[in-house]
Amino acid sequence: MILLKRLNTHALVLALIVGLSLWGPSAFAETHRPSLAESLLSCIKAIFHLNPAGQRPLRVETELLVPDTKASMKPTVIFLGQDASGNVILEKKSPRSAWYSAHEYMPGTFTKQADPRRPLFTLGFRLYQNLGFSIFELPNRAVRLIAPSAEKLKRKVLEVNEVLKKRGKEPISYLPVQQGFLSARQIIELGSRSEGDIALRFPYDDNNPNLTVHEVAYHLGSILLPRSLLVRAQYVNLRTLQLAAFLDKHQSVLGEQVTRLLTDQLLKERSFEIDAGTANFSSYLSKLKEGDLDTPFSASYKFAVTEDLAALAEAVSFLARPNVYPTEAAVMRVAYMAGLYDGALKLKTHQVLAPIIIESAHGFGTYFNFPIGIRVQLESLLNRFLSEHLPADSREASSLSSAHLMTADIFKKLDKRIDDINEAFDEVRRTEEKK
Numbered sequence: 001m002i003l004l005k006r007l008n009t010h011a012l013v014l015a016l017i018v019g020l021s022l023w024g025p026s027a028f029a030e031t032h033r034p035s036l037a038e039s040l041l042s043c044i045k046a047i048f049h050l051n052p053a054g055q056r057p058l059r060v061e062t063e064l065l066v067p068d069t070k071a072s073m074k075p076t077v078i079f080l081g082q083d084a085s086g087n088v089i090l091e092k093k094s095p096r097s098a099w100y101s102a103h104e105y106m107p108g109t110f111t112k113q114a115d116p117r118r119p120l121f122t123l124g125f126r127l128y129q130n131l132g133f134s135i136f137e138l139p140n141r142a143v144r145l146i147a148p149s150a151e152k153l154k155r156k157v158l159e160v161n162e163v164l165k166k167r168g169k170e171p172i173s174y175l176p177v178q179q180g181f182l183s184a185r186q187i188i189e190l191g192s193r194s195e196g197d198i199a200l201r202f203p204y205d206d207n208n209p210n211l212t213v214h215e216v217a218y219h220l221g222s223i224l225l226p227r228s229l230l231v232r233a234q235y236v237n238l239r240t241l242q243l244a245a246f247l248d249k250h251q252s253v254l255g256e257q258v259t260r261l262l263t264d265q266l267l268k269e270r271s272f273e274i275d276a277g278t279a280n281f282s283s284y285l286s287k288l289k290e291g292d293l294d295t296p297f298s299a300s301y302k303f304a305v306t307e308d309l310a311a312l313a314e315a316v317s318f319l320a321r322p323n324v325y326p327t328e329a330a331v332m333r334v335a336y337m338a339g340l341y342d343g344a345l346k347l348k349t350h351q352v353l354a355p356i357i358i359e360s361a362h363g364f365g366t367y368f369n370f371p372i373g374i375r376v377q378l379e380s381l382l383n384r385f386l387s388e389h390l391p392a393d394s395r396e397a398s399s400l401s402s403a404h405l406m407t408a409d410i411f412k413k414l415d416k417r418i419d420d421i422n423e424a425f426d427e428v429r430r431t432e433e434k435k
Contacts, residue, residue, distance in 0.1 A: 072101040077116055077145070079212045086152035087132070088206050090116055090145040090213055105210040106181075110275060114217035114283070116145055121286035122221035124293055127418055130425040131156055131223075147216045150178035150204045157223070161197050163424035171197040172421070173227040174278070176204030176219055181211065184264075184271035185241075191274055192237035199230040200237075202278055221282030224417060225319075226410055233274070233319040235326035239389060240270045243330040246385050253377050261368055262378075266334055277319030284312045301411040309407065316410070317403035324400070325393035331382050337368050338378050 076097045080089040092099060101113040120128045120135065132148035148156065154175060161171035175198045179190065182203050191200050202219055205211040244263040251259040287308060288300040301309070316322065321329035370378070 070098050072098050073103055074101060075103045075105075075113055075213075076101045077113060077213050079209045082149055082207055086149040088147040088149050088212060088216065090147065090216065092143045092145070095141045095143065105214060110272075110279075111211060111214045112217075113213050115286075116147070116213050116217045118217050118283060118286040119147070119221040121289040121293065122224065122282050124289075124418060126422050127425075130160075130422060145216075147206075147220065149206045150176060153204075153220070157198075158196070159428055160421060160424045163427045164420065165197070167420075167424065169420045169424070170227050170417075172223050173197060173199040173230045174223050174225045175201050176215070177201045178206060179203035180205055180208070184267040185244075187271040187274060188237045188241055188267060192234055192241055194234065199227055199234050200225075200274075202274065218279035218283060221286060222278040224285070224414065225278070225281060226413070226417075229316065229320045229322075229406065229410070232322060232326065233277070235393070236319075236321055236329050237270065237274070239326040239330040239393075240266060240333075242389065243327075243334065243385055247334075247381065250381055253381060254374060258368075258370060258374055258378075262334055262337060265337055266330070269333060270330075273318040277315045280311060280315035280318070284308050284315065297411055297414040301408075309404075313403040313407045316407050320403075320406070322401045322403055322406045325390060327386060327389040327393050331386055334378070335382060338370055338375055339367065340375060340379055340382075 076094075076099060077090050077092045080091055082088055099117055100115040103113045105111045105113065117135065119131075119133060123131065123133075132146070132152055134146045135143065137143050154177065157172050157175055164171045175195075177190070179186075180203070182190065187203060190203060193201075195201065202222075204215050204219065206215065244266055247254070247259050247263050254262075285297070288297065288304055289295065292300075324332065
């Protein structure tokens with residue numbers, strides 16, 4: 001901080017010298033000659049990168065963009081609302097406080113504040129700005145972070161997707177859309193329907209003092225998720241809803257209470273997988289780049305610690321379940337709840353080997369101790385569901401893989417993916433300038 005103060009003092013002296021030189025006699029008598037005050041003010045603004053509102057964009061080199069070394073249990077960043085341009089305004093009032101906070105706005109709902117700078121670390125400065133983010137310091141030293149609202153983000157994504165497709169590049173296929181706090185079923189329904197190029201939509205509550213900071217921190221950076229993964233995630237969502245409807249349709253076989261227990265828990269756990277998958281993918285990508293935005297992801301991946309890579313693979317597994325077909329992913333979840341899972345799901349003619357599909361889902365583990373008669377009936381129903389939907393999976397879903405292989409493939413393409421999106425934004429900008 002002492003060094004920064006010295007630099008500021010030197011900059012003010014330089015501004016005074018340059019300002020006086022500009023105020024001197026003008027070679028062009030017809031033109032307006034600025035006053036001494038105007039000359040000094042314009043130089044100071046240029047040196048400190050101030051805009052007319054007195055905002056100073058933060059540099060990567062400053063202490064305000066490095067990773068936090070401490071965490072708070074109280075909120076450190078507040079939501080101030082939205083402006084007329086569709087910008088979400090967040091502010092950290094104290095320069096001494098950490099960005100990251102473990103404060104949970106709605107206890108028991110996985111709504112930690114976390115660090116709203118995460119999209120910056122995930123996307124890099126150029127894409128961060130192209131998507132409508134910015135971060136700057138105010139004269140009172142409060143730090144303000146601007147994020148795009150759901151509607152503004154949608155406009156930008158749809159606009160750049162047209163250019164990406166024209167260039168033969170993969171469009172952005174994940175979109176946070178304006179929604180309030182949704183039920184488990186509503187989250188899955190939202191993520192089971194395509195909309196144009198968008199394969200997976202996720203609720204983004206962009207105007208809520210209790211949720212918006214969390215949403216920005218955890219879910220916006222996942223626009224980098226590849227389309228193939230998101231299409232698989234969409235299929236798992238669809239099969240989950242179909243299985244819940246199938247069990248409801250055969251409620252007379254299992255009874256109302258058993259059916260309700262199974263369907264409610266099935267939907268709850270799948271909605272958690274979508275939430276945790278999008279959140280953890282973005283979070284752990286950002287962790288690899290904190291404090292070093294210039295290092296490409298290909299290099300970050302090589303030197304990442306095993307725990308971080310395992311967490312990224314787990315996020316991929318949560319979302320797409322790449323080692324099983326979507327129908328199997330939904331059926332296996334119900335089978336586990338009913339005690340029909342023993343390391344391999346064996347349902348008469350069907351056998352599904354899924355070594356991590358249950359174990360990786362920490363925070364779950366709901367087990368219902370049903371009578372043997374109920375389990376026999378449920379096993380028969382699950383076999384019927386598999387027979388009806390599994391053939392379509394092999395045609396519609398991509399080939400099976402492991403979560404670790406899929407994660408490695410994502411990293412191979414991630415730097416090029418970011419460059420492609422940025423270049424498409426450049427073309428959008430050039431087109432607008434010609435109008």
